[in-house]
Amino acid sequence: MKDKYVLVVEDYELNQELLQLQILEMGFKLLIANNGYEAVEHCKNEDIGLILMDINMPVMNGYEAAKKIRGLKGKYENVPIIAMSANVDREIQGNCHSSGINDIVVKPVGKKMLGEIFEKLFSGENQADGINAKDTLYLNGEPGSRDPQDKGIYLDYEKAKSEFCGNVVLLNNSIKSFLLNVDSKIALVKKAILDKDLEFVRLQMHKISGAAANLTAVPLSKLAGALENMAASNEASYDDLNNSLEEFENYYYDFKKHIEIIKKKQG
Known part of the structure; x- marks a missing residue:
């Protein structure tokens, strides 16, 4: 397998960088596509x-x-095609199966899950050659979602450092980029709620939720995911959406204060 490429298809830069770091550390070659169209072209x-x-x-x-x-x-x-999603339910599993996707893993994927994927697919001699497009690998077991436990911590810096393979510079730069991105999106999401552009709200909160999870900021990821799901339902009222965003904002500003404390400790 190591003479072939692992193709990561992901539109969010932070997620790309983290997966790239982890996969290259494991000794595999890597290609990145920013969307499905680029993925098809790479495969050609x-x-x-x-x-x-x-x-x-x-x-x-x-x-x-x-x-x-x-x-x-x-x-x-x-x-083998493995989908990555913040949430996994029966509908998503069905859509994956009908699209020819072998399985789906819950974001953030992380080094441990990547190792399990490579072990399951490529231990022994060319095990992946025997996989059929309709085979399910059962990497996750039963459908579920991102870790629902509120760990009571804004960001688990030591765990994040481990996921970033000890690359503190990249981790700190990723945190900085994440904060800048969220700062720039909050006002846009507010306007989108006012304009009833729920698809924009869903997409932005989806990206924020996934990026927060990659940084081990579990509670923040959950709050973003709650607003994402609310927007996706198309049933929430303006007040419900606005209240959910306000809850996210309040926590996010406390989160930023926590990051400042970490920075001061680092000198």
Whole structure:
């Protein structure tokens, strides 16, 4: 497998950087696609041994990309495609299965899960060659969602440092970029709620939730995910959406204070 590429299909830069760091440390070659369309083009031109596919992306989503990749025939009829999603339910599992995706893992994927994926697929001699497009790998077991336990901590810095393979510079830069991104999006999300542009709200909070989870900021990720789900339902009132955003904002400002404390301790 190590002579082939792992293709990461992910539109959020922080998630790309973290997966790149982890996969390269494990000794695999890597390609990155920013959306489903780019993923299909990579498959046409490169030798891909595994695809890690986000579902919610611009231009072309993960379901559509998987169908097109399966349509390339040849080796891509059976190349393992693992979807990555913040939440996993029966509907998402069904959509993955009908798209030719082998399985789905809950974000943040993390080093441990990556290791389990590689072990399950590639231990022994070319085990992945025997996988069928409709085979389920049961990486997660039963459907579930991101760790529901509120750990009572704004950000687990030591755990985050481990997930970033000890690269403190990249971790700190990622935290800084995350804060700048959230700061720039809050006013836009407020306006989108006012304009009833719920798809914009859903997409922005989806990205924030996933990035927060990658930084081990579990409670913040949960609050963003709650607003994401509310926007996706198309049933929440303006007041409900606004109250959810206000709850997120209040916690986020406390979160920023916690980050400042960490920075001062680091000198």
